[in-house]
Amino acid sequence: MEPFVLATDRVRLSVPTERDVDVVAEICTDPAIAEWTTVPSPYTRADAEGFVTGMVVDGWATGTSFTWAVRDPGDTDGPVLGMVGMTCEGAEGVERVGELGYWAAPAARGRGLTTEAARLVVDWALDPEGLGLVRAHWSAYVGNWASRRVAWKLGFRFEGTLRRWALQRGARRDAWVGSLLPEDPREPSEPWPAAAAG
Numbered sequence: 482m483e484p485f486v487l488a489t490d491r492v493r494l495s496v497p498t499e500r501d502v503d504v505v506a507e508i509c510t511d512p513a514i515a516e517w518t519t520v521p522s523p524y525t526r527a528d529a530e531g532f533v534t535g536m537v538v539d540g541w542a543t544g545t546s547f548t549w550a551v552r553d554p555g556d557t558d559g560p561v562l563g564m565v566g567m568t569c570e571g572a573e574g575v576e577r578v579g580e581l582g583y584w585a586a587p588a589a590r591g592r593g594l595t596t597e598a599a600r601l602v603v604d605w606a607l608d609p610e611g612l613g614l615v616r617a618h619w620s621a622y623v624g625n626w627a628s629r630r631v632a633w634k635l636g637f638r639f640e641g642t643l644r645r646w647a648l649q650r651g652a653r654r655d656a657w658v659g660s661l662l663p664e665d666p667r668e669p670s671e672p673w674p675a676a677a678a679g
Contacts, residue, residue: 482544487601492594494549494565494601495558496541497533501550504561505529508586517625518584519649545569547606551589551598562589565598567606569614576615579606583631596631600667603635607663616660622647623655632659636667 484496497505506529508514515522540546548566552559563585571577581603585595605611619637621628633639637659645653661667 482541482547484541487549487605488554489597489601490554492597492601493552493554493558494598495552496548497537497550497561497564498558499530499534501561502526502529502533505533505564508561508584511587513587514584517622517628518582522650540566540568547602547612549598549602551583551585551594562586563595563598565595565602567602567612567614567617569606569612577612578616578618579612579614580618580620581606581632583628585627590627596634599631600635603661604667607661609663614663616662619659619661620647620656622649623657625657629657633669635661636665636670637661638665638671 487494503526506524506526509520509524509529514520515524521528536546537548540548546566546568548564550558550561551563551565552561563583565581565583567579567581569577569579581599583595583599589595603617606614606617617637619632621632623642638661639657639659642655642657644655646658647654647656
């Protein structure tokens, strides 16, 4: 599949390119990104280059992973403010599912951009005219309240906590999981666990 742009009046999603490598490398040294994602830590420029020129390109070419850089709106690509993507499993002719993932640069947090970007990707992925997925999956390490808040706003249904389920740099961590089906309302519709006091 050829990469394409998704956009609203608040956000522009376009595929990261080689000119974004240095910015991605800088953002991914943020301690919060290291804590809550599977990016290498410490993160290097070579890691960013491998991500942009390898993983992103290969994912689009094989139709297994679709990654966009989150940017301010406009007709041209501005600086990277975050990343959002959908990784798919299942071959053509069978019902496919996908996993939503995202991260935001420290300066872009708290503006609702990640929620807006993730909504664009989910809507496209679940649309029969898009990927036509039958289920979108979300997971986050237990304690990642920022990720949980985005998924909740999108309408994901909380399905539980899986103990030592998610792998992060060779270690297993407990994870929250949730799902969204094409027919589900795209709005918060049920209570999720409250953040622990403090």
